[in-house]
Amino acid sequence: MSFGWTLQNKKALITGGTKGIGKATVAAFLQLGASVVFTARHAEEVTAAEAQWSSQYPELQVKGIVADVSLESNRLHVYDWIATHWQQLDVLVNNAGINIRKKTPEYTRQEYEQILAINMLAPFEWARLLYPLLKRSGKAAIVNVASVAGSNIDIGTGSPYAMSKAALIQQTRSLAVEWAKEGIRVNVVSPWYTNTPLAAPVLQNEARIAHILSRTPMGRIAQPEEIAAIIAFLAMDKSSYITGQNIIADGGLSISGL
Ligand SMILES: NC(=O)c1ccc[n+]([C@@H]2O[C@H](COP(=O)([O-])OP(=O)(O)OC[C@H]3O[C@@H](n4cnc5c(N)ncnc54)[C@H](OP(=O)(O)O)[C@@H]3O)[C@@H](O)[C@H]2O)c1
Numbered sequence: 060m061s062f063g064w065t066l067q068n069k070k071a072l073i074t075g076g077t078k079g080i081g082k083a084t085v086a087a088f089l090q091l092g093a094s095v096v097f098t099a100r101h102a103e104e105v106t107a108a109e110a111q112w113s114s115q116y117p118e119l120q121v122k123g124i125v126a127d128v129s130l131e132s133n134r135l136h137v138y139d140w141i142a143t144h145w146q147q148l149d150v151l152v153n154n155a156g157i158n159i160r161k162k163t164p165e166y167t168r169q170e171y172e173q174i175l176a177i178n179m180l181a182p183f184e185w186a187r188l189l190y191p192l193l194k195r196s197g198k199a200a201i202v203n204v205a206s207v208a209g210s211n212i213d214i215g216t217g218s219p220y221a222m223s224k225a226a227l228i229q230q231t232r233s234l235a236v237e238w239a240k241e242g243i244r245v246n247v248v249s250p251w252y253t254n255t256p257l258a259a260p261v262l263q264n265e266a267r268i269a270h271i272l273s274r275t276p277m278g279r280i281a282q283p284e285e286i287a288a289i290i291a292f293l294a295m296d297k298s299s300y301i302t303g304q305n306i307i308a309d310g311g312l313s314i315s316g317l
């Protein structure tokens with residue numbers, strides 16, 4: 060018996076669905092019975108992922124679309140597919156994100172604008188664009204993926220990434236209040252270091268990972284599936300009274316006093 064812990068009959072868009080947390084989220088959503096559109100920039104990875112998921116879940120609709128979240132024309136292409144095939148959207152997961160790690164004076168304008176465009180402006184633009192389709196769902200959920208880097212502390216990611224994630228957390232609260240009566244819940248997940256390609260440069264640095272683990276009460280980093288599980292819960296009707304919340308998944312880092 061599922062007790063309603065399901066995403067059956069939900070139609071979801073997951074950005075950045077070919078690697079890391081996004082890939083784990085696509086897997087979790089399909090396992091829970093959702094139909095999924097996912098996006099990423101590398102065409103061959105999108106095609107391969109779509110073929111793999113479609114053969115594993117022949118009863119569900121799985122569609123991969125090559126789209127850069129920071130390009131309006133690409134977002135409109137995804138919107139057109141959803142509007143044509145589904146006419147509504149139940150779940151938007153703004154997962155796609157990037158980082159370029161540098162000291163603040165070393166960033167070019169192009170570099171920090173790219174970080175802000177992908178991590179902060181794209182989730183805002185997706186939400187605005189998809190608003191009519193989310194509203195039509197009647198029970199919609201937006202789940203944003205921010206970071207511990209955006210919540211009160213500096214973790215050495217570089218300032219543009221931290222700025223983008225702090226803004227995304229506040230964007231979540233504003234939209235949650237604005238759209239509460241429209242039947243659209245908006246929440247955000249803030250992971251600590253998670254075992255994905257994005258974090259690989261940090262995780263492969265022995266001194267850095269030793270320091271990270273020494274500061275993490277659980278003594279380990281997260282696996283992408285542990286973050287995907289939170290995203291899935293926030294997407295489900297089971298979390299129907301939760302909106303505007305920032306769920307911090309950090310192995311105890313933020314509540315550790317030492
Ligand atoms: N891993 C961590 O330690 C960690 C910690 C806190 C927060 N996060 C956040 O979690 C989210 C996922 O991170 P991750 O670690 O899973 O990253 P990842 O391993 O680098 O995967 C990112 C995914 O997003 C796609 N993507 C990147 N830029 C895109 C763009 N402009 N348009 C469309 N798709 C794009 C990538 O595919 P393409 O390259 O083909 O586009 C890939 O599928 C990000 O928002 C990140 O900031 C991660």
